Amino acid sequence: MKIEQIYTGCLAQGAYYIVSKEEAAIIDPLREIEPYLKRLENDNVKLKYIFETHFHADFVSGHVDLSNKTGAPIIYGPNASCEFDCVSALDNQIFELGNVKIKVLHTPGHTMESSCFLLLDENGKESALFSGDTLFLGDVGRPDLAQKAANMTQEQLAGLLYESLYTKILPLPDDITVYPAHGAGSACGKNMMKETLDSLGNQKLVNYALNQPNKDAFIKSVTDGLLPPPAYFGMNVAMNKKGYASFEEVLGNGMTALNPEEFETIADAVDALILDTRSDKDFAKGFIPQSINIGLNGDFAPWVGAMIVDVKQAILLVTDLGKEEEAVTRLSRVGFDNVLGHLSGGFESWATAKKEIDFINRIDPQQFEREFVINESVVIDVRKESEYAAEHIENAYSKPLAYINDWIKDINPSEHFYIHCAGGYRSMIAASILQARGYRNFIEIGGGFNEISKGNVPKTDFICQSKIYV
Numbered sequence: 181m182k183i184e185q186i187y188t189g190c191l192a193q194g195a196y197y198i199v200s201k202e203e204a205a206i207i208d209p210l211r212e213i214e215p216y217l218k219r220l221e222n223d224n225v226k227l228k229y230i231f232e233t234h235f236h237a238d239f240v241s242g243h244v245d246l247s248n249k250t251g252a253p254i255i256y257g258p259n260a261s262c263e264f265d266c267v268s269a270l271d272n273q274i275f276e277l278g279n280v281k282i283k284v285l286h287t288p289g290h291t292m293e294s295s296c297f298l299l300l301d302e303n304g305k306e307s308a309l310f311s312g313d314t315l316f317l318g319d320v321g322r323p324d325l326a327q328k329a330a331n332m333t334q335e336q337l338a339g340l341l342y343e344s345l346y347t348k349i350l351p352l353p354d355d356i357t358v359y360p361a362h363g364a365g366s367a368c369g370k371n372m373m374k375e376t377l378d379s380l381g382n383q384k385l386v387n388y389a390l391n392q393p394n395k396d397a398f399i400k401s402v403t404d405g406l407l408p409p410p411a412y413f414g415m416n417v418a419m420n421k422k423g424y425a426s427f428e429e430v431l432g433n434g435m436t437a438l439n440p441e442e443f444e445t446i447a448d449a450v451d452a453l454i455l456d457t458r459s460d461k462d463f464a465k466g467f468i469p470q471s472i473n474i475g476l477n478g479d480f481a482p483w484v485g486a487m488i489v490d491v492k493q494a495i496l497l498v499t500d501l502g503k504e505e506e507a508v509t510r511l512s513r514v515g516f517d518n519v520l521g522h523l524s525g526g527f528e529s530w531a532t533a534k535k536e537i538d539f540i541n542r543i544d545p546q547q548f549e550r551e552f553v554i555n556e557s558v559v560i561d562v563r564k565e566s567e568y569a570a571e572h573i574e575n576a577y578s579k580p581l582a583y584i585n586d587w588i589k590d591i592n593p594s595e596h597f598y599i600h601c602a603g604g605y606r607s608m609i610a611a612s613i614l615q616a617r618g619y620r621n622f623i624e625i626g627g628g629f630n631e632i633s634k635g636n637v638p639k640t641d642f643i644c645q646s647k648i649y650v
Contacts, residue, residue, distance in 0.1 A: 181198070181199065181200045181280055181301060181302065182199050183196060183197070183198050183299075183359070184196065184197040184198075184219075185310060185359060185376060185377065186210075186215070187520075188210060188289055188484060188513075189361075189364075189365075189377055190479055190480060190481055190482070191205065191210075191238065191239050191366070191481060191513060191514075192362050192363045192364060192365035192366040192372075192483065192533050193208070193210065193238075193239060193361065193362055194208070194359065194360060194361055194362065194363070195209050195210055195474045196208065196359055197216065198277065198280075198282075198299070199223055199225055199278070200277050200278025200280045200302075201278030201279055202204035202224070202225050202278065203224075203225060203226055203228045203278045203337055203584055204219075204220055204223065204225045204227050204277075205227070205228060205229040205230070205231060205277050205282065205582045206207075206227065206229075206230055206231070206246065206426070206573070207210070207232075207233065207297060207310050208231070208232060208233055208236070208241060208310075209241055209242040209243060209246055209362055209598060210228065210241070210242050210513060210593040211239070211240045211241065211242045211245075211427055211512050211513045212240065212242065212501050212509055212512070212513075213242040213245050213246045213249060213427065216246060217250075218244070220250070224553065225259040226250075226283040227246070227250040227252040227258045228252060228277055229252055229253060229255055229275055229277065230243050230246055230247055230252050230253065230254045230255065230339035230443075230472060230542050231255050231259075231310070232256050232420075232447070233257075233294060233295055233296065233297070233310065233311075233312025233313065233314070233361055234257070234290060234291045234292065234293055234294040234295070234312055234313060234419050234515070234527050235256075235260070235420045235421055235641040236313075236361075236416060236417070236420050237368070237409065237413035237414070237531075238362075238366060238367060238368055238413060238415060238416065238485075238514070239418050239481075239513050239514055240416055240424060240484070240512065240513060240514065240515045240602060241429070242280055242421060242422050242507055243420075244423050244424065245426055245427055247265075248426075249265075250455060253265070253267050254266040254267065255269055255272070255275070255284075256268055256269065256296025257269055257284055257286045257287075257293050257294065258270060258271055258292055258293065258295070258296070259264060259286075259292045259293040261421070261531065262292040262421055262422075263390045263421060263422045263423060264422075264528070265424045268287065268293075269284045270284065271285070271286035271593070272284060272486045273287070273367055274582065275469070277309040278533045279302040279521075279553050280299060280300060280301055280302060281299075281300040281304075282297050282298070282300075283297070283298040283299075283300060284297060284298075285297070285298055285348050285368065286344075286348075286352070287312075287341075287345070287348055287469050287614060288323065288337075288340045288341070288344060289314065289323055289331075289337055289338065289339075289340040289341020289342070289343075289345075289363065290312070290313045290314055290320075290321030290323060290325065290326070290337075290368075291313075291326040291329075292322050292326055292329070292330050292625065293312060293471060294312060294321070294344075294457060295312065295313050295314075296309055296310060296311045296314050296315070296348075296349065297309070297310040297312075297517050298310075298356075305354060306353055306356055307356060307357065307645065308356060308357045308358075308359060309349070309352065309356050309357070309358050309359065309380065310359045310361075311358055311359065311360050311361070311369050312360070312361045312459065312515075313360075313361050313362065313369075314341070314344060314345070314349070314370075315349055315358060315360060315387075316361075316362060316363070316369045316373075317358065317360055317363065317372060317373040317375055317376070317377075317378050317383065317387070318371050318383075318386065318387055318388075318438070319369040319371040319372045319373075319374035319388075319389060319631060320341060320345065320369065320387075320389040320402055320511075321341065321368060321369060321389065321391060321405055322369060322370070322402075322409075323337035323338040323402060323403065324333075324406055324409070325338075325409060325413060325417075327333055329614075334403050334406070334629075335399050335403060338375065338389055338398065338402050338403050338508065339395060339399055340441075341398075341402065342392075342395045342398045342399065343395075343633075345389070346398075348392065350384065352380055353363070353380070353381075354379060354380055354381025355379060355380075355458070356379065356380040356381075356382055357372070357377055357378070357379060357380075358377060358378050358379065359377055359378075360376070363375070363376050365479065367409060367410055367413075367482065368409075370405055370406060370407070370610060371388065373386075374541065382637070385481070386584070386650075388401060389401060395604050401475050407582070409512050410482070410486045410582075410601060411503070411596070412485035412486070412488075412491055412514055412515060413483070413485075413637070413646060415491045415515055416491070416514060416515045416534075419491075419515050421571075424515075424517065425517055428511060428515045429510075429511065430508065430512045430519070431505065431508050431512070433509070433519055433520065433521070434497065434504070434505075434507070434508030434519035434520075434521065434522065435504060435505060435508065435521075435522070436514075436520065436521035436522070437504075437521065437522060437524035438496070438522065438524055439524050439529070439533075440523065440529055440530050440533040440535055441522075441533075443498075443521070443523050443530075444535065445626055446496060446520055446521070447502065448555045449497055450520070451493050451494065451628070452494040452495060452496045452520055453472060453488065453493050453494065453495050453496070453591050454468050454470060454471040454472065454495075454496050454497070454634065455471070455472055455484070455495050455496070455497055455507075456468070456472065456474075456498040456499075456512060456612075457472060457473075457474060457475060457476045457480065457497065457499045457500075457503065457536045458473070458475060458476075458498065458499065458500055458506045458526075458527065458609075459477055459543060460475055460604045460605055460607075460608035460626075461475060461604070461626070462500075462527075463475075463540070463608055463612070464539070464540050464542045464608065464624075464626065465539075466527070466531065466538070466539055467498070467527065467537065467538055467539075467540075467612075468523075468527070468530055468536075468537070468538070469536055469537070469538040469610060470614060470616045471498065471538075471539075472487065472609070472612045472616060473608050473611075473612040474487065474490075474609055475605060475608075476499070476503055476507060476510070477504060477536070478605045478606075480507075480510050480511050481510045481511065481514045482514070483581075483606075483609060484511060484514060484516060485514045485515075485516075486581075486582050487572050487581075487584070487585075487609065488516065489585065489624065491514070491515040491517070491518075491617060492517075492518055493516070493518060494518050494520055494613065495511070495519045495520065496519075496520055496521060496522070496523070497519060497521070497522045497523065498522070498526065498527055498530075499522055499526060500524075500526060501525070501526050502596050504522045505634070507522070508522075513526050520628070525529060530650050538614060538615070539650075540608065540611045540612065540623045540624055541620075541622070541623045542608075542611075542625070542626045543623055543624075543625060543626065544625075544626055544627060544631075545625060545626075545627050545628075545631040545632045545634075545635060546589045546635070547599075548598060548600075548623075548625050548632065548637070549635045549636060549637050551634070552598075552637055554575070554638055555576065557597075557598060558577070558596065558597035558598065559573050559575070559577065559593060559597065559598045559599075559600070560576070560577050560579050560597055560600075561573065561576045561577065561578055561579065561600060561601070561623075561629070562579055562580060562581040562584070562597045562599060562600070562601045562606050562607055562610045563578075563580065563581075563601050563602055563629065564577055564580055564582075565580055567602060567629075570639070571602075571629075571633065571639055571640070571641050572629070572639065572640065573629070573632065573637055573639055574638040574639060577613070578610050580610060581601065581606045581610050584610055584613055588614065588617065588619075591619055592621075593618070593619055593620065595621065596621050596622065596623075597621065597623065598623050598625055599606070599614075599623070599624050599625065599627045600613060600624070600625040600628045600629055600632065601626045601629070602629050603627065603628050603629075603631075604624075604625075604626045604627055605628050606628075607624050607625065607628060608624060610624075611624040626640055
């Protein structure tokens with residue numbers, strides 16, 4: 181028997197590939213299935229099952245394409261209702277895989293169909309738990325995503341999660357290995373560890389949610405401090421329930437190469453969003469007017485999902501040469517399938533064609549320090565609230581990038597301000613959105629707070645609750 185964790189860092193997501201004798205199972209596969217098919221071919225095994233721990237909200241699974249290619253059934257836990265062929269397993273149902281067995285543990289709370297899969301090895305020993313979004317390392321799944329579908333409050337869902345964890349998971353042996361669906365960086369939890377696997381015994385010691393004195397304390401602890409989920413979560417759930425276009429079709433459309441004239445014509449004709457995936461440093465040197473910059477070199481797909489409201493939005497890509505396929509693939513993972521093509525030759529072809537170019541007014545931290553005047557200069561900090569709370573420029577306004585679609589309407593277009601994040605990635609996203617919507621009364625600071633903090637600009641960790649920019 182072998183267990184392989186296939187971890188995708190940009191989504192903080194773990195898929196799992198299990199082989200016993202000549203049979204294999206895959207748990208929570210990503211959208212692009214070719215890597216799984218190659219593993220099956222290399223190991224000369226047949227895919228017997230595709231297990232899904234729940235209807236994922238933060239990515240589009242590859243379950244439908246993988247089942248179509250291999251004939252393997254898609255298996256969910258109880259309460260799952262799909263618009264394609266799938267098996268809604270019973271609680272405690274056993275699935276045999278070669279010399280091992282996989283047991284379904286229905287663990288509602290994150291969602292109503294959420295289930296963990298318990299692996300019993302060749303000797304019948306409980307050896308591994310594929311815990312999905314029920315149990316993370318250091319955390320548990322957020323209980324607020326399924327409220328509408330379940331007609332329940334987040335507190336009621338948290339109560340179900342408590343029962344699932346405390347009656348079905350905690351009694352399991354300490355030496356079981358926990359394989360979660362996500363790690364640090366995922367929006368599916370709030371306190372996840374950077375590690376991607378651990379023993380259940382250690383989680384019983386270090387996981388705050390598993391150390392609550394009673395159910396009420398558990399509910400309070402897991403619901404406290406939850407940030408609103410990204411807008412694309414609900415749309416990804418729908419795709420995972422209903423099915424979707426094949427990845428090959430999506431990739432083929434996105435790989436359509438367009439010269440500058442074609443690119444410009446399509447952008448105007450269909451009101452396509454121009455998504456520039458180059459680094460913030462390259463974007464600052466010049467870009468196609470109205471472009472939004474979200475660099476591939478960061479948490480690309482989650483930020484696309486947070487910034488672009490509709491997964492059906494038509495998109496035209498500007499990428500570094502050779503990065504077109506990666507961009508389309510990573511967009512498809514979060515359901516953005518309507519990529520019409522990419523600019524052939526990258527931004528250089530646009531510049532060579534003498535097309536109009538726009539620029540972001542970016543300065544370095546040293547120039548900012550020379551220009552900054554305490555109590556006069558307006559500064560917007562787009563980092564997370566926790567980063568701002570740890571330390572920030574004195575009198576800066578905390579306006580996290582994740583909420584830009586809410587706070588942008590409060591910007592005074594006639595008042596000058598500076599904008600920064602930690603290193604420049606997020607502030608350039610914000611700057612490109614601001615400029616695309618007509619705001620040009622700002623300066624973005626390259627290098628961000630990481631570099632600003634090395635200078636003499638006044639800083640503080642005091643949080644003034646009234647610092648809301650209007």
